[in-house]
Amino acid sequence: MSTVKVPDIGEFTEVPVIEVLVAVGDQVKAEDPLITLESEKATMDVPAPGDGTVEEILVAVGDTVSEGTAILRLSGDDGEADGADDGPSESQAEPTPEPESSPKSSTGGSGTGGRLVVLGSGPGGYTAAFRAADLGLEVVLVERYETLGGVCLNVGCIPSKALLHAARILTEADEAEEFGISFGKPEIDLGRLGAWKDEVVDKLTGGLAGLAKRRKIKVVTGTAAFTTPNTIDVDGTSIEFDHCIIAAGSRSIELPGIPDDERIIDSTGALELDGLPDRLLVVGGGIIGLEMACVYDALGSRVSVVELTDELIPGCDRDLVRPLQKRISERYETIMLGTRVAGVEAQKSGVKVSFEGEGAPESERYDKVLMAVGRRANGDLLEAEAAGVEVGSDGVIAVDEQRRSNVAHILAIGDITGGPMLAHKATHEGIVAAEVIAGEDVAYDPRSVPSVAYTDPEIAWTGLTETEAAEQGVKFEKGSFPWQASGRALATGRPEGLTKLLVDAESRRVIGAGVVGVNAGELIAEAALAIEMGANATDIGLTVHPHPTLSETMKFAAEVVEGVATDIYAPKRAPRR
Numbered sequence: 001m002s003t004v005k006v007p008d009i010g011e012f013t014e015v016p017v018i019e020v021l022v023a024v025g026d027q028v029k030a031e032d033p034l035i036t037l038e039s040e041k042a043t044m045d046v047p048a049p050g051d052g053t054v055e056e057i058l059v060a061v062g063d064t065v066s067e068g069t070a071i072l073r074l075s076g077d078d079g080e081a082d083g084a085d086d087g088p089s090e091s092q093a094e095p096t097p098e099p100e101s102s103p104k105s106s107t108g109g110s111g112t113g114g115r116l117v118v119l120g121s122g123p124g125g126y127t128a129a130f131r132a133a134d135l136g137l138e139v140v141l142v143e144r145y146e147t148l149g150g151v152c153l154n155v156g157c158i159p160s161k162a163l164l165h166a167a168r169i170l171t172e173a174d175e176a177e178e179f180g181i182s183f184g185k186p187e188i189d190l191g192r193l194g195a196w197k198d199e200v201v202d203k204l205t206g207g208l209a210g211l212a213k214r215r216k217i218k219v220v221t222g223t224a225a226f227t228t229p230n231t232i233d234v235d236g237t238s239i240e241f242d243h244c245i246i247a248a249g250s251r252s253i254e255l256p257g258i259p260d261d262e263r264i265i266d267s268t269g270a271l272e273l274d275g276l277p278d279r280l281l282v283v284g285g286g287i288i289g290l291e292m293a294c295v296y297d298a299l300g301s302r303v304s305v306v307e308l309t310d311e312l313i314p315g316c317d318r319d320l321v322r323p324l325q326k327r328i329s330e331r332y333e334t335i336m337l338g339t340r341v342a343g344v345e346a347q348k349s350g351v352k353v354s355f356e357g358e359g360a361p362e363s364e365r366y367d368k369v370l371m372a373v374g375r376r377a378n379g380d381l382l383e384a385e386a387a388g389v390e391v392g393s394d395g396v397i398a399v400d401e402q403r404r405s406n407v408a409h410i411l412a413i414g415d416i417t418g419g420p421m422l423a424h425k426a427t428h429e430g431i432v433a434a435e436v437i438a439g440e441d442v443a444y445d446p447r448s449v450p451s452v453a454y455t456d457p458e459i460a461w462t463g464l465t466e467t468e469a470a471e472q473g474v475k476f477e478k479g480s481f482p483w484q485a486s487g488r489a490l491a492t493g494r495p496e497g498l499t500k501l502l503v504d505a506e507s508r509r510v511i512g513a514g515v516v517g518v519n520a521g522e523l524i525a526e527a528a529l530a531i532e533m534g535a536n537a538t539d540i541g542l543t544v545h546p547h548p549t550l551s552e553t554m555k556f557a558a559e560v561v562e563g564v565a566t567d568i569y570a571p572k573r574a575p576r577r
Contacts (some may be wrong), residue, residue, distance in 0.1 A: 002076075005035065006069045008045055009257075012039045013066040017059050021045070027055045028074070033398075035059065035071055045108045052076035067173035112565060113240025116143060116437060117232060119224050119382070120446025122150020124414035124426025125247030126208055131434035133215040133370055140218045140241070143235055148208040148219070151249055152423045154201060162197040163271065164454050167298030171456060175493060188299060224248075226387040229407060243409045243437045245428065246389075246397060248382060250375040250415035261346035265368045267292060277301050277367035279333070281353055283341055285312040285455040289372030289441060293332070294456050302333045306355065306374075310338040313453055317465045319480070322515045323496040324455055336360045344369065377416045389408045392420075403433040411436065425449050446577075448531040450510075452521035456462075457497060460524035461489070463512035463531045464502060475505040476512075479537065479561025483517050485568050486556075487548040494518045499553035501527065501537055501561050507537040513557075526554050550556040 009015065019036040022028060033045035052074040061072045073080040114137075118129045129141045147154060173183045212219055222235035231240050252266040265272075270292045280296050282289045285307030297303045304330075305312075312335075315320050329335055339357030346352075350365040377395035382390050388405045390396055397405050397412040404411050411433045414426030432444040450462040470475050483489035483497035497517020504511050513527030530540055537558040545552035559565040 002052075003058075003070045004046075004072050004074050005175060006037075006065045006067055007069060008067055008213060010036070010213045011206065012037075012210060013042060014064040014432070015039045015066065017061055017063045017065060018043075020057060020059070020061060022072070022549060024053050024054055024057060027557040028052060028054060030478060033137060037065065044214075044475045048074065050074075061069050062100075067557060079127070079129075080089060091163070100285065101216075114138070114244065115140065115240070116243045116434075117239060117241040118245045118247060118251055120150055120247035120414075121148040121208070121219075122152050122247060122249050122414065122426065123423040124430040125150060125245070126212070126430075127427045128245045128247060128434045130215060130431030131431050134433060135438040136437060137434075138241075139210060139215070139432045140220060140237075140239060142220045142222065142224045142232070144223045146204040150247075152210075155271055157423055157462050158198050158269045158545075159201055159424065160267070160295070161235055161454060163193070163273075163295045164201045164456075165289060166193060166196075167295045168456060174517070179493060188276075190254060190273045190276060190299075196269070197273075219476070225383040226385075226389070227383075229387045229410070244387075244411070245430070245433045245437070246382065246384075246405075246410065246416055246427065248378045248380075248411040248413050250377050250395075250421055252371065253374045253376050255341070255371065258344050258371065259346045261351065263346065263351050264344065264371065265365065270296075274568040279350075279364075279366045279368075280287055280304070281306065281351075281364070281366040281369045282372060283369060284372035284374065285309075285337070286372065286449075287315075287336075287376065287455075289311060289370065290328075290453060290455045292370055292372065293328070297328070297331055304332060304336070304343060304366070306335045306336040306339050306353075306360075307522060308338070308340055313459065315465070315467075316418050316451075316459060317455075317467060317514055318462060319498060319500070320461060320514045321497065322460050323516050324453075324458055325457060327370055327457065327496065328455075331450055355455050368465055375415065377418065377420055377421075379412075379416050385546065403444060408451065420449055420451060422449060441556075446532065448528050450524045450528050452524065454521060457517045458520035459493065459514075460520040461514040461518045462513070462524050462528045463510070465512060465514070466502065469502060471511065476502045478502050478507055478564075479557045479559070479560055481553050481560055481565075481568065483550075483553060486553055488550050489517065489553075491548065492518065497550075499523070499557045501535045501540070501554070501557045503561050508538065508562075509534055510537060510540070510558075513553060513554075515553075517550065523551055523554060526551065 006519050017035055018038045021033050028048040028051045033049045034048055035046050037044050040319050054072055055075050056073040079364045116132050116137045117140045118125050119142050121141055126148055133139045211558045220234050224232045224234045231238055267288050276299055280476045281302050282293045282305045285305050293303045293305055310327055339355050340359040343354040351369045352363055354363040369441050379391040379395040381399045387405050389410055396418040397416050399405055399412050399417050403413050412435050413429035415421040429444050432442050435442045448463040453459040455488055480500040484495045489495045489497055499515045501510055502512035510530040515523050540558035541555055541562055545555045556567050560570050
């Protein structure tokens with residue numbers, strides 16, 4: 001008979017039991033879940049430490065537990081469940097690996113086992129570290145910030161989406177007047193809004209810390225630099241490794257000649273909500289700039305956007321951008337395309353910006369200027385040449401399908417390997433890299449990687465764009481379904497959207513897709529799956545979609561391209577079944 005106790009669950013204490021998953025007399029196997037706990041930041045199961053029979057349950061739903069709390073008594077075939085005694089012996093304990101352990105091989109190589117160092121704890125980095133630990137590797141995770149999650153979680157994807165949600169609530173309240181519902185002018189407490197945004201981030205970063213601790217991953221805080229092909233230095237501490245995954249991300253591009261002034265901010269500064277400017281200039285008409293423009297517009301700033309090229313969100317098809325451009329042109333103070341920022345001068349009364357471009361003003365004065373002209377890979381910040389790793393002039397580290405650099409035991413993932421610089425791309429690369437190091441025969445070779453602009457309306461696309469297909473000489477057919485014919489879009493007051501599919505003219509397989517409209521980012525995954533599976537448009541069209549939904553616009557677009565649409569009038573032809 002042995003007592004099963006709550007294991008190390010990170011920083012959590014007095015965590016409520018929300019479910020007891022076994023009963024007295026149940027036979028359990030090692031790792032079977034016994035109870036479920038739910039903290040403010042995570043839900044977690046306590047697993048069985050070994051095979052056995054449940055003899056007595058010591059907790060009930062509603063009880064609170066911490067590390068070391070006894071939860072049940074278990075007996076095994078040998079009278080005791082492995083690892084479930086009242087305290088592990090020295091031989092049973094699994095110490096957390098320390099960076100200063102015995103020297104490792106200086107030759108590296110592509111074999112399995114040994115120590116893995118992961119540089120960076122963004123979505124790609126922590127995913128790689130967690131997967132590698134699950135596969136039995138000894139993992140050290142190095143992060144320059146105090147919390148895990150990297151740029152995406154701390155000062156990027158997550159906090160920006162929290163603010164965009166708040167912005168959407170404000171605009172929906174304003175738009176409700178069109179169908180007879182009026183609200184008073186909203187009162188915006190920037191302090192509370194910022195605190196809520198930070199709370200969202202804290203829940204996720206705390207959850208990551210707990211997951212790393214449960215996996216016995218050693219987290220080292222500091223700035224890393226390579227010193228040899230098998231060692232890195234982290235603020236004076238040398239760490240040796242057999243394998244390394246570089247997941248050090250990217251940084252905002254800084255234009256030359258821009259003065260150092262607190263009113264000139266990057267995307268990180270924009271998330272701080274340090275006062276609401278009356279006039280805001282966003283330099284850069286890409287995804288990051290336009291997302292933050294949506295936030296500040298909803299909060300009440302007069303927003304202007306300047307973009308060097310002649311189009312917003314370069315690289316995205318124009319028919320998808322058009323509804324967004326029309327909407328923000330009516331809301332924003334001005335949108336200047338094909339316009340260059342010729343000079344920026346910090347003055348007492350504001351930031352004076354000079355422009356060069358047809359139809360652009362000579363200069364304007366703004367309360368704040370957001371610089372959002374793109375991001376640069378951080379490969380040039382790691383002294384990677386000391387390890388023999390080749391880094392391009394743009395900071396990008398070239399990798400193969402297994403994410404290996406030119407040094408076989410040093411892999412790289414995410415932004416640092418070049419575009420597209422997307423968290424979900426890094427996550428998939430991280431899994432591949434960890435499994436490669438563990439000896440599995442895998443490769444990163446997706447047929448499509450979705451992109452989403454969380455603007456209002458959202459824009460999402462995956463696979464080939466029309467422009468790319470034309471440039472590559474791919475013969476395709478297109479099916480577009482306007483949301484003006486969608487009952488769901490009309491019922492929500494947002495019929496400006498569009499869903500389209502591109503199919504190969506010969507094979508009829510889906511090769512690309514795009515959606516613009518409310519929640520477009522939630523719809524694009526169906527098309528990504530179709531591309532990945534090699535599905536054709538008929539497969540989507542014959543799949544029963546719920547009605548009325550926005551998701552069925554993907555089905556309707558498939559029917560349009562196949563000539564069997566009924567919800568809009570389109571040329572008919574015999575169905576391809």
